[in-house]
Amino acid sequence: MIEICAIASGSNGNCYYIGNENEAVLIDAGISCKQILLRLKEKNLDPQKVKGIFISHEHSDHIRGARVLAKKIICPVYLTAKTYNAVYKNMRPVWPEFFAPGTVITIGELEVYTFLKNHDASEPCSFRVSHKEKHIGVFTDIGDPCINVVNNLAMCDAAFLESNYDENMLHEGPYPYFLKKRIASSNGHLSNMQSFRLLRENAGNHMKCVFLSHLSAENNTPHLAMEAHQPLTSKFEIKLTSRSGPGEVYIL
Ligand SMILES: [Zn+2]
Ligand SMILES: [Zn+2]
Secondary structure (H helix, E strand, O other): OEEEEEEEEEOOEEEEEEOOOOOOOOOOOOOOHHHHHHHHOOOOOOOHHHHEEEEOOOOHHHOOOOOHHHHHOEEEEEEEEEHHHHHOHHHOOOEEOOOOOOOEEEOEEEEEEEEOOOOOOOOOOEEEEEEEEEEEEOOOOOOOOOHHHHHHHHHOOOOEEOOEEOOHHHHHHHOOOOHHHHHHHOOOOHHHHHHHHEEEEEEOOOOOOOEEEOOOOOOOOOHHHHHHHHHOOOEEEEEEEEOOOOOOEEEO
């Protein structure tokens, strides 16, 4: 049994829970410790099962709550040394565990595969967590999907996949030109259509559910993100995550 839940997802904060009967990991902790604990409780997920917090990169929507949460539940924070050095000093975790991208970290019966991705951070990583032949991916903050993202996605039974912006909304929207360019660049974020194409071309037959993640408040709507992925719903479930609260607990 493996349970997964987006505790928070969006440019205002990200945190994803993946756990079995005995242990769990959090991928990113980008909202306050207080909010993470409240939301875990709301979903009947036990924070004492969390044995590791994995940080994808130094942007505050991925690390904001990690330092305080790790102290509270007494668990290590896994991140690369380059990411650690790029984090504001007052947000740096007290018990960092450094990993080299490409290594696999074992947490009880969970295996966490770490790999590099394209994003405008010092050493951005993504993760695939596996437990008894089940594979869960967390793929957010991705510019061009590299071979690491493609190969790991292809193995997944479920995934949190970025569907950050609608191309028209970004183009027509209020953001300054430099920011529009950054978001759409090969080191920015995945649009609804990029996410759709990535799934269409690479999701395996065993994919059961994809949670559309890290939706932009300004440049996307849940409706547009769902609409873009509609053609895939005959193959697997497509579900939304929320910017304002925890999503459903999905059991594999
Ligand atoms: Zn982000
Ligand atoms: Zn980012």
